[in-house]
Amino acid sequence: MDERPVKLACRSVWKVFGGGAAGLFAGGGQPDDAALGAGNFIAAVRDVSLEVLQGEIFIIMGLSGSGKSTLVRCMTRLIEPTAGAVLFDGSDLLKASASELTNLRRHKMGMVFQHFALLPHRTVLGNVGFPLEVQGLSKPAREAKALEAIELVGLAGREAYYPAELSGGQQQRVGIARSLVVEPDVWFLDEPFSALDPLIRREMQDEFLRLQAVLHKTIVFITHDFEEAIRLADRIAIMKDGRIVQIGTSEDLVLNPASPYVEEFTRGIPRTKVLTAAAIARPAGKGPFAGTVPAEAKISTLVSEVLSARANAVFEVKDSNGRAVGQLSAKDIVAVLSTEAEAP
Amino acid sequence: MSAAYSMTTQWPAGLSRWALIWGGLALVTVGLFLLKDDVGWAFKYPRALIWPLKFWISDFMKWLINDLNFILFTFKDFTRAVSWVIEQPYWLARNLLATGFVQGFGLEAETVWPRLSWVGLTGLAVLMGVYAQGWRLGLLAGACFTYLAVFGQWDSAMVTLSSIVIAVPFGVAGGLALGVAGYRSRRVKKVLSPVLDLMQTVPVFAYLVPVLLLFGFGPVSAMIATIIYAMPPMVRITMLALSKVPAEVMEYGAMAGCTRRQLLWKVQLPSAMSSLMVGVNQVVMLSLNMVIIASMIGAGGLGFDVLTALKRLKIGEGVEAGLAITLLAIALDRLSQAYARRPPPAHGARAEGFFRRYPYLTAGFGIIAGTWVLGYGFEAIAIYPKDWQVTTGLFWDNIVRWININYFDQLDGFKNALLLNVMIPFKRFLLSLPWVAVVGMAALAGLRLGGWRLGLLTGAMALFPALVGLWPKAMVTVYLMGLSVVIACLIGIPIGIAAARNERLHRIVQVCIDTLQTLPSFVYLMPVVMLFRVGDFAAMVAVVAYSVVPAIRYTDYGIRNVPAHVIEAATQSGCTRRQILWKVQMPLALPEIMLGINQTIMMALSMLVITALVGTRELGQEVYIALTKADTGQGIVAGISVAFIAIIADRLIGAWANKRKKQLGLA
Ligand SMILES: Nc1ncnc2c1ncn2[C@@H]1O[C@H](COP(=O)(O)OP(=O)(O)OP(=O)(O)O)[C@@H](O)[C@H]1O
Numbered sequence A: 001m002d003e004r005p006v007k008l009a010c011r012s013v014w015k016v017f018g019g020g021a022a023g024l025f026a027g028g029g030q031p032d033d034a035a036l037g038a039g040n041f042i043a044a045v046r047d048v049s050l051e052v053l054q055g056e057i058f059i060i061m062g063l064s065g066s067g068k069s070t071l072v073r074c075m076t077r078l079i080e081p082t083a084g085a086v087l088f089d090g091s092d093l094l095k096a097s098a099s100e101l102t103n104l105r106r107h108k109m110g111m112v113f114q115h116f117a118l119l120p121h122r123t124v125l126g127n128v129g130f131p132l133e134v135q136g137l138s139k140p141a142r143e144a145k146a147l148e149a150i151e152l153v154g155l156a157g158r159e160a161y162y163p164a165e166l167s168g169g170q171q172q173r174v175g176i177a178r179s180l181v182v183e184p185d186v187w188f189l190d191e192p193f194s195a196l197d198p199l200i201r202r203e204m205q206d207e208f209l210r211l212q213a214v215l216h217k218t219i220v221f222i223t224h225d226f227e228e229a230i231r232l233a234d235r236i237a238i239m240k241d242g243r244i245v246q247i248g249t250s251e252d253l254v255l256n257p258a259s260p261y262v263e264e265f266t267r268g269i270p271r272t273k274v275l276t277a278a279a280i281a282r283p284a285g286k287g288p289f290a291g292t293v294p295a296e297a298k299i300s301t302l303v304s305e306v307l308s309a310r311a312n313a314v315f316e317v318k319d320s321n322g323r324a325v326g327q328l329s330a331k332d333i334v335a336v337l338s339t340e341a342e343a344p
Numbered sequence B: 001m002s003a004a005y006s007m008t009t010q011w012p013a014g015l016s017r018w019a020l021i022w023g024g025l026a027l028v029t030v031g032l033f034l035l036k037d038d039v040g041w042a043f044k045y046p047r048a049l050i051w052p053l054k055f056w057i058s059d060f061m062k063w064l065i066n067d068l069n070f071i072l073f074t075f076k077d078f079t080r081a082v083s084w085v086i087e088q089p090y091w092l093a094r095n096l097l098a099t100g101f102v103q104g105f106g107l108e109a110e111t112v113w114p115r116l117s118w119v120g121l122t123g124l125a126v127l128m129g130v131y132a133q134g135w136r137l138g139l140l141a142g143a144c145f146t147y148l149a150v151f152g153q154w155d156s157a158m159v160t161l162s163s164i165v166i167a168v169p170f171g172v173a174g175g176l177a178l179g180v181a182g183y184r185s186r187r188v189k190k191v192l193s194p195v196l197d198l199m200q201t202v203p204v205f206a207y208l209v210p211v212l213l214l215f216g217f218g219p220v221s222a223m224i225a226t227i228i229y230a231m232p233p234m235v236r237i238t239m240l241a242l243s244k245v246p247a248e249v250m251e252y253g254a255m256a257g258c259t260r261r262q263l264l265w266k267v268q269l270p271s272a273m274s275s276l277m278v279g280v281n282q283v284v285m286l287s288l289n290m291v292i293i294a295s296m297i298g299a300g301g302l303g304f305d306v307l308t309a310l311k312r313l314k315i316g317e318g319v320e321a322g323l324a325i326t327l328l329a330i331a332l333d334r335l336s337q338a339y340a341r342r343p344p345p346a347h348g349a350r351a352e353g354f355f356r357r358y359p360y361l362t363a364g365f366g367i368i369a370g371t372w373v374l375g376y377g378f379e380a381i382a383i384y385p386k387d388w389q390v391t392t393g394l395f396w397d398n399i400v401r402w403i404n405i406n407y408f409d410q411l412d413g414f415k416n417a418l419l420l421n422v423m424i425p426f427k428r429f430l431l432s433l434p435w436v437a438v439v440g441m442a443a444l445a446g447l448r449l450g451g452w453r454l455g456l457l458t459g460a461m462a463l464f465p466a467l468v469g470l471w472p473k474a475m476v477t478v479y480l481m482g483l484s485v486v487i488a489c490l491i492g493i494p495i496g497i498a499a500a501r502n503e504r505l506h507r508i509v510q511v512c513i514d515t516l517q518t519l520p521s522f523v524y525l526m527p528v529v530m531l532f533r534v535g536d537f538a539a540m541v542a543v544v545a546y547s548v549v550p551a552i553r554y555t556d557y558g559i560r561n562v563p564a565h566v567i568e569a570a571t572q573s574g575c576t577r578r579q580i581l582w583k584v585q586m587p588l589a590l591p592e593i594m595l596g597i598n599q600t601i602m603m604a605l606s607m608l609v610i611t612a613l614v615g616t617r618e619l620g621q622e623v624y625i626a627l628t629k630a631d632t633g634q635g636i637v638a639g640i641s642v643a644f645i646a647i648i649a650d651r652l653i654g655a656w657a658n659k660r661k662k663q664l665g666l667a
């Protein structure tokens, strides 16, 4: 598998709301559903274990109320988990002292919020410079950095605007700029685009991918929109009632859903957007080949090229190292397209 | 929706049981009357059983002042230190605004630095109005200040203003600090809540007594009383405003790596700023109200002028000073409200250089400095010349004389009719009730509306005046308050209904009640004394005038806030306008109206206490006497009794309105 180091990990993390919840974990055990039901408890996160690798986009998905926000706040310790461990660069975040935590947040973490959470009394420049101000940077230094970040998200020229004068999309750009200005290692985004119109959302997703192509951050991204997830994700974790049901690439989730719940999520999604050339490739023959396609290319991007070739032309599928992993033909692509058409 | 409404038409199942209990209480009361000779204790609280609380309090006070010693310093040193801290800025402000900086005493006194010129201050008021809102407000503020100069009220008004300029920052800072503490710690909040309740319901005079004892007669005492009096709403608003900052914004602050202090100062307080400004407005207005009242303990200023005029029955002078208070109040209120409502900032090219970046600040300094310099050359700019002053005193005197000559019979007849037929009989009735039954009634009402805890609370609070031997005075308080509230409602609710149904009337009424509400309670005494002299009737008129505002406001608001779809549905089913009013709007607005009545009661009580100045014999008089005798125990015990009456009314009505709102699905 992937040999990148683990940046952030959860080990059996629980968050149970309600007085005396800590008592449920006395003696090191874990509560069962009966114990949780007995008191006035709300178990928002249940026994979650996961690993986020350096430089990947890790998406947490689930319906409203499934505990996504609570989980990501446990990872940043905005909410104190009831039990479990959160390892940041291998050391337990939950054991960090208040000042260590503040330092981590100042230098290693950035977060973007669903409703932007901008400070209304500060200009764009003031908002973006805020995290640096809190660290005690001098005014010229922080304004220089803030201007860079504003430039990066395409808001140059609006430095003097106040949040109330910006559109939703622009406000979230400010949210993104200020979370990036400290050059964090891990970037948390809690439904950053959910409050935006579909068109703007699309634009912001592209923007996000563009940024990530430059920055290579480790990203924990929350969404309840599966289409957004497959557009952006390296890996996706699906949550239901506080538990993680399945973790995998979008392809994994579509091809091998762990439960009907996961299947339900992936149902409306066009297969051509999820499956890669490698996934439908057959063992390579000896050719001749009409062309080469990259293994990680999504089918949807290949349709026009392959179908416009000769009727039974065969294409070679090669991975990024140039090794051949198989071949595919127009027929294979038509097969995927036709299962799609049959799906309800 | 319809399910919610139909439910309300069913009688609650428990009615019969409650009817039985209430009937039982009535029977017991009648029984007590029949056995009056045997159970005299139920009518007149036995003297021997009176709880000597007031002596304990007085003794405690004496101990504080004379004996308490914190080893390094005594309590007296402490109060002196507090006085000193408040006194310095106070004298600075007073010198600057009212007296000028003077060296030497008596005849040798020599003005080193004159006070700020009246032209300059008026100009500053205009500038502040323009800055906060626009030219109209600027002109209004300027006109108010000009009145003060032209009508010879400037000196007193500046004394009053210097108290306010100093009391407000202290009140705001103290309120913020307590509010932040209450927001941060649940335990602090738990302690603060009842204290704030009590502080907001204890009559103002009651504050004065202990403050007077601790800090002596003079402006500092008045300032301290003012600060304490004006602080509670700021504390409450701070707690509320802080808790209303969106959770995400707070989380962002934490993620940006704020320390606790940075989070408070850089994120939370600025985000809550506009709500906090509402609190500042409240502090300003309450300070003004209290500064006027506190003239009695040596603050001087406009309140003092009104008070002396009242005492000497110099109506004309009193009215002029009263008008000055009114205009000062309007100017301060509009200005501070405009600051609270200033639109959010907008971007704009930032001008280079300090002066261009802060044009208003620069202009303000310019005006003050310029007029000050000019004042040396032209006396009239520094101090408004006496010859130019106008007085309307005679005019008012004549009006009052004219009314008294021409309408004396009508006014007197009306007054006597009401006194003989309504007021005195009601007073006798209340005084004749056995205290046992009244306490029982209060407890039962609490039990019925809010469960046993509320019942216990209301019962205990009703018992308190009896325990401390103030029962008859408490009953007189209830009588005057009760009648005033009924009359205020009879006047206010119809006006509110009419305003709710007519847009133009609504706007006119709004302006009137906004203005009425800004007036310090003291001002209301003026016209009343002019027309009715002293006594229960005069007091009642003043109380009604002061407390009618919330009855109007809440009725109007409640009716307007009935959901539009409900009205549409009623119209659709063929209701006439009148039917809609009585069958739909009024029932739905009732909880809101009840809250208005609740406010009316609170305001009536606070005014009632002040009417002790026109000779009523209720708890307020008790406090007033205590004030003149500097008897802390007596003042506090009577003050608490008033507060308890207010709290009983507040809790009962609040519980009822909540219950009702829930039933109607409006909560
Ligand atoms: N402070 C709290 N106290 C009690 N229960 C809470 C608290 N915060 C969240 N919950 C509960 O925990 C559960 C998970 O909430 P969470 O906000 O994490 O869901 P979510 O997946 O982010 O949903 P959404 O998509 O609506 O944001 C919900 O049932 C919620 O009611």
Ligand SMILES: [Mg+2]
Residues within 6 Å of the ligand: A068, A069, A070, A191
């Ligand atoms: Mg959420």
